[in-house]
Amino acid sequence: MESTKPMARMARPIMNFRRALQPGPAIGLSIIFLAASLLLTPAVENKGLLGDFYGGLVALNVIGIVIMTTLTSINVYRLIRQFRAQVLGARLALRFVVIFALLAIIPLSLVYYFSVYFLSRGVDSWFDVRIEQALDDALLLGQTSLEATKTDVVIRLHRDAAQVSQTTSPFGIIKLLEELRGEGDFSEMSLHSLSGRVIASSSGDAISLTPSAPDDTVFARIRQRKTYAQVEPLFDGGLQLRIAVPVISDRMGDPVRLLQGLYPLPLRYARLGESVQSASDEYNRLKFLRQPLKLNFVITLTLVTLMTALIALWLAIYSTRRLVAPLRELAEGTRAVASGDYLKQLPVHSGDELGVLVSSFNQMTNQIRLAQEATANSQQQTEAQRTYLETVLTHLSSGVLSLAKDGTLRTHNTIAESILAVDLTAFEQRPITTLGDTHSQLAPLSSAITRHTQHNDQDWQDQIVLASPHGRQTLICRGTRLPETTETLSGYVIVFDDVSALIRAQRDAAWGEVARRLAHEIKNPLTPIQLSAERIRAKYLKHLAGDDQATLDRATRTIIAQVDLMKSLVDAFSHYAQPMQLKPVSTELNRLLQDIIELHRQNKKINTFELDLDDTVPLVRIDPAGIRQVLNNLVINAADAMAGIPNGRLTLRTHQATRSKDRSVTLEVRDTGPGFPQELLGSIFDPYVTTKTKGTGLGLAIARRIIEEQGGSIQAENDPAGGAIVIIQLPVSLDTKPTGPLEGITNTASSH
Amino acid sequence: MLLASTITAADFKIVGGGAQITDQHLSSHAKLDLSLNPRSATAIVNGIPIIICIDLELVQNKLWPWSTTFLKWRYPVKLGYHSLSRRFTVTDPRKQSTAVFHTLGEALRQLDRFSVIEALPAAIAKKKNLVVRIRARIDTESLPAPLRLMSELLPPWNQQSQWHEWPVQ
Numbered sequence: 030m031e032s033t034k035p036m037a038r039m040a041r042p043i044m045n046f047r048r049a050l051q052p053g054p055a056i057g058l059s060i061i062f063l064a065a066s067l068l069l070t071p072a073v074e075n076k077g078l079l080g081d082f083y084g085g086l087v088a089l090n091v092i093g094i095v096i097m098t099t100l101t102s103i104n105v106y107r108l109i110r111q112f113r114a115q116v117l118g119a120r121l122a123l124r125f126v127v128i129f130a131l132l133a134i135i136p137l138s139l140v141y142y143f144s145v146y147f148l149s150r151g152v153d154s155w156f157d158v159r160i161e162q163a164l165d166d167a168l169l170l171g172q173t174s175l176e177a178t179k180t181d182v183v184i185r186l187h188r189d190a191a192q193v194s195q196t197t198s199p200f201g202i203i204k205l206l207e208e209l210r211g212e213g214d215f216s217e218m219s220l221h222s223l224s225g226r227v228i229a230s231s232s233g234d235a236i237s238l239t240p241s242a243p244d245d246t247v248f249a250r251i252r253q254r255k256t257y258a259q260v261e262p263l264f265d266g267g268l269q270l271r272i273a274v275p276v277i278s279d280r281m282g283d284p285v286r287l288l289q290g291l292y293p294l295p296l297r298y299a300r301l302g303e304s305v306q307s308a309s310d311e312y313n314r315l316k317f318l319r320q321p322l323k324l325n326f327v328i329t330l331t332l333v334t335l336m337t338a339l340i341a342l343w344l345a346i347y348s349t350r351r352l353v354a355p356l357r358e359l360a361e362g363t364r365a366v367a368s369g370d371y372l373k374q375l376p377v378h379s380g381d382e383l384g385v386l387v388s389s390f391n392q393m394t395n396q397i398r399l400a401q402e403a404t405a406n407s408q409q410q411t412e413a414q415r416t417y418l419e420t421v422l423t424h425l426s427s428g429v430l431s432l433a434k435d436g437t438l439r440t441h442n443t444i445a446e447s448i449l450a451v452d453l454t455a456f457e458q459r460p461i462t463t464l465g466d467t468h469s470q471l472a473p474l475s476s477a478i479t480r481h482t483q484h485n486d487q488d489w490q491d492q493i494v495l496a497s498p499h500g501r502q503t504l505i506c507r508g509t510r511l512p513e514t515t516e517t518l519s520g521y522v523i524v525f526d527d528v529s530a531l532i533r534a535q536r537d538a539a540w541g542e543v544a545r546r547l548a549h550e551i552k553n554p555l556t557p558i559q560l561s562a563e564r565i566r567a568k569y570l571k572h573l574a575g576d577d578q579a580t581l582d583r584a585t586r587t588i589i590a591q592v593d594l595m596k597s598l599v600d601a602f603s604h605y606a607q608p609m610q611l612k613p614v615s616t617e618l619n620r621l622l623q624d625i626i627e628l629h630r631q632n633k634k635i636n637t638f639e640l641d642l643d644d645t646v647p648l649v650r651i652d653p654a655g656i657r658q659v660l661n662n663l664v665i666n667a668a669d670a671m672a673g674i675p676n677g678r679l680t681l682r683t684h685q686a687t688r689s690k691d692r693s694v695t696l697e698v699r700d701t702g703p704g705f706p707q708e709l710l711g712s713i714f715d716p717y718v719t720t721k722t723k724g725t726g727l728g729l730a731i732a733r734r735i736i737e738e739q740g741g742s743i744q745a746e747n748d749p750a751g752g753a754i755v756i757i758q759l760p761v762s763l764d765t766k767p768t769g770p771l772e773g774i775t776n777t778a779s780s781h
Numbered sequence: 782m783l784l785a786s787t788i789t790a791a792d793f794k795i796v797g798g799g800a801q802i803t804d805q806h807l808s809s810h811a812k813l814d815l816s817l818n819p820r821s822a823t824a825i826v827n828g829i830p831i832i833i834c835i836d837l838e839l840v841q842n843k844l845w846p847w848s849t850t851f852l853k854w855r856y857p858v859k860l861g862y863h864s865l866s867r868r869f870t871v872t873d874p875r876k877q878s879t880a881v882f883h884t885l886g887e888a889l890r891q892l893d894r895f896s897v898i899e900a901l902p903a904a905i906a907k908k909k910n911l912v913v914r915i916r917a918r919i920d921t922e923s924l925p926a927p928l929r930l931m932s933e934l935l936p937p938w939n940q941q942s943q944w945h946e947w948p949v950q
Contacts, residue, residue, distance in 0.1 A: 260866040310828030317827035321927035
């Protein structure tokens with residue numbers, strides 16, 4: 030929160046500044062500045078009030094130019110920055126601005142150039158040497174005419190001065206001045222001492238009390254005994270001659286005096302003179318003002334041109350922005366749609382063609398969005414169905430393979446991998462025949478599938494027997510040809526089940542039934558047979574002698590021995606057929622193994638006992654007596670197998686199974702004997718299958734039954750280095766402590 | 782020749798002066814030293830009259846930095862050239878008179894002595910700490926339009942003296 034405050038403070042002036050760049054205020058400013066520049070034209074001609082505010086208008090225009098230059102520069106800078114940042118539409122906007130600017134500025138520059146040129150030439154054309162000379166001549170003529178009048182008046186005043194000099198009486202002088210003024214048409218006549226005192230005066234203006242005093246220049250001329258004559262303009266218009274002459278008396282001792290006469294020039298004469306002077310002055314004034322006037326015109330023209338150019342440039346930028354904005358938005362929208370954003374909707378600013386285009390774009394994205402949603406829903410449903418199907422296939426107890434029409438493996442479920450013990454993922458998108466090529470035990474399966482697919486069989490079913498290293502595996506395999514709706518969906522579905530366990534169970538059940546019948550049908554007559562044989566032996570053996578006695582003895586002994594053998598055989602079958610009474614408890618397997626081995630230490634057939642026990646194996650949930658029976662059988666079988674083989678070694682190894690999904694402990698019983706015959710490897714755990722000359726052939730069958738009854742598994746294989754290996758998987762107990770004491774367990778094992 | 786001999790330094794100065802109030806009348810006088818720059822003098826000879834204004838203000842000094850101006854007077858005098866008689870003229874509207882001079886220097890010297898008597902309102906005449914301020918300047922507003930812009934930009938056309946003030950006796 031703290032960090033956002035300075036940002037907000039910074040953002041506020043930026044927003045204000047941007048607001049200042051908005052078209053509204055800028056257009057208002059443009060109108061004001063344009064009006065100010067237009068007002069310069071009448072102002073420079075000094076028309077009325079505008080002439081008085083010319084300087085202010087110039088200043089306003091300069092300010093306007095500065096503001097418009099700033100605004101335009103900012104806009105151009107932003108445009109260039111956007112162009113460099115490759116913002117959408119910036120290139121087009123810059124191009125439009127340049128074109129608009131050139132279209133505005135080039136003609137404006139040409140007009141400006143020629144305007145300045147013709148203005149300068151026009152002002153210069155006002156002045157002509159001949160006119161100037163004529164005006165000078167006219168002025169000189171006026172001055173000459175005035176000089177003639179002045180000379181005439183001076184002569185008359187000298188004559189008057191002579192009369193005044195003859196007069197001594199003050200009243201006589203006043204009277205004389207009155208007469209002379211009237212006769213000479215003077216407006217005023219006055220007599221002054223050289224000290225400036227007024228001696229006498231006469232004036233035509235009754236209001237004027239004092240005569241017009243001559244200045245120091247006049248007195249200086251008179252002191253030099255010279256005449257002063259000068260044309261003077263009057264305050265209220267008109268001209269007058271001021272003439273002063275010295276009054277020198279013939280009488281000795283009289284001081285020199287000054288006689289001044291003011292002679293108004295005739296009105297018509299004065300007007301003509303003023304007219305000539307006015308024309309001359311006007312011409313001289315214009316001549317003097319020529320450069321400033323041209324400068325004013327040029328400044329005005331420059332300001333107007335600059336202002337117009339800047340406003341045109343700004344309008345070009347503004348128009349370009351307005352023109353390009355929908356195009357840029359369209360480009361952004363198109364890019365958004367291309368990147369998958371179908372929710373993009375653009376604002377419609379106008380009802381022109383661009384507005385229609387934007388509306389069409391919005392409609393298009395809307396339709397795409399609806400289609401996209403429908404597709405997504407469809408995909409979702411498909412995905413759900415696919416997930417459901419995969420779930421069903423995964424939890425099927427049957428293996429499922431799907432093949433393309435050309436026999437390429439497309440998909441499979443995990444049970445298929447489990448049944449076939451092969452990573453089928455590596456074979457996907459490869460012909461099913463490669464499965465048999467790389468795994469020879471699967472060749473019957475791949476060849477059966479290939480055969481049916483090549484024949485394009487609609488539905489088929491085969492029983493396939495695979496010879497795996499762990500024994501024979503029987504599969505019931507069913508195939509179906511899929512309907513050829515599309516190329517991708519056509520092909521075959523293969524479903525197979527591992528019925529090995531089922532067949533084995535059926536076989537076990539059959540053997541159980543046989544055992545039960547044997548026990549019932551055979552064991553019952555054996556006892557009377559044995560008793561009868563013993564009775565015959567007891568009753569008749571002592572009565573016979575010689576060869577007869579020996580024959581009877583041998584025959585009855587054989588009968589009794591064979592009956593015993595048959596009894597034990599029947600007992601074994603009976604035991605096999607009876608349900609197991611197992612009591613699984615949590616047991617330390619390693620300790621149990623050590624106990625069992627100790628019982629067999631004295632077995633001379635086994636040279637070496639080796640225990641490779643993993644201390645970390647958890648407790649297993651087994652019936653110790655049953656496991657002891659199984660292991661006794663396996664140890665005795667191994668000892669029998671290694672009889673006569675020097676350095677026979679029996680190895681017991683435990684470790685925790687890691688590959689199996691369920692937690693289990695693996696127990697391996699390994700000998701160095703000749704191993705299992707390869708042809709019996711698949712049925713070694715079946716009843717009545719044995720490699721011994723003696724025995725019931727039920728030992729391994731019972732062992733398998735005990736193990737499987739406790740949730741374990743057992744399998745046999747040959748060690749490539751020599752010898753047989755029996756591998757037992759036992760379930761792990763959830764308890765952490767043994768619940769069944771090993772002590773007290775009796776050795777019930779027996780070899781069959 | 783006329784101009785060169787009369788114009789020495791283009792400057793307007795107030796050399797001295799004084800003021801006093803008597804019977805609700807302000808009597809003020811000043812000694813001026815006026816000289817025009819050659820550009821202005823040439824303009825006069827070419828028929829462009831120059832109006833020199835004497836600005837007079839009656840203010841009251843106070844403790845704070847700025848003062849209160851009670852009254853303002855403006856006394857324009859037009860300097861011109863009469864080409865028909867080849868004489869410089871000084872026209873004073875206040876005196877309703879036109880004086881004629883051989884040279885511009887003589888005409889300017891005519892303006893050296895300035896004196897005026899103005900009636901005052903009684904309320905102002907009674908105030909204390911009154912000060913008279915005076916200044917001489919060329920009235921640029923009266924110049925022809927082409928010269929008016931230049932007068933704003935170029936110093937020769939914008940001649941004026943500093944304000945000179947003295948207490949009212």
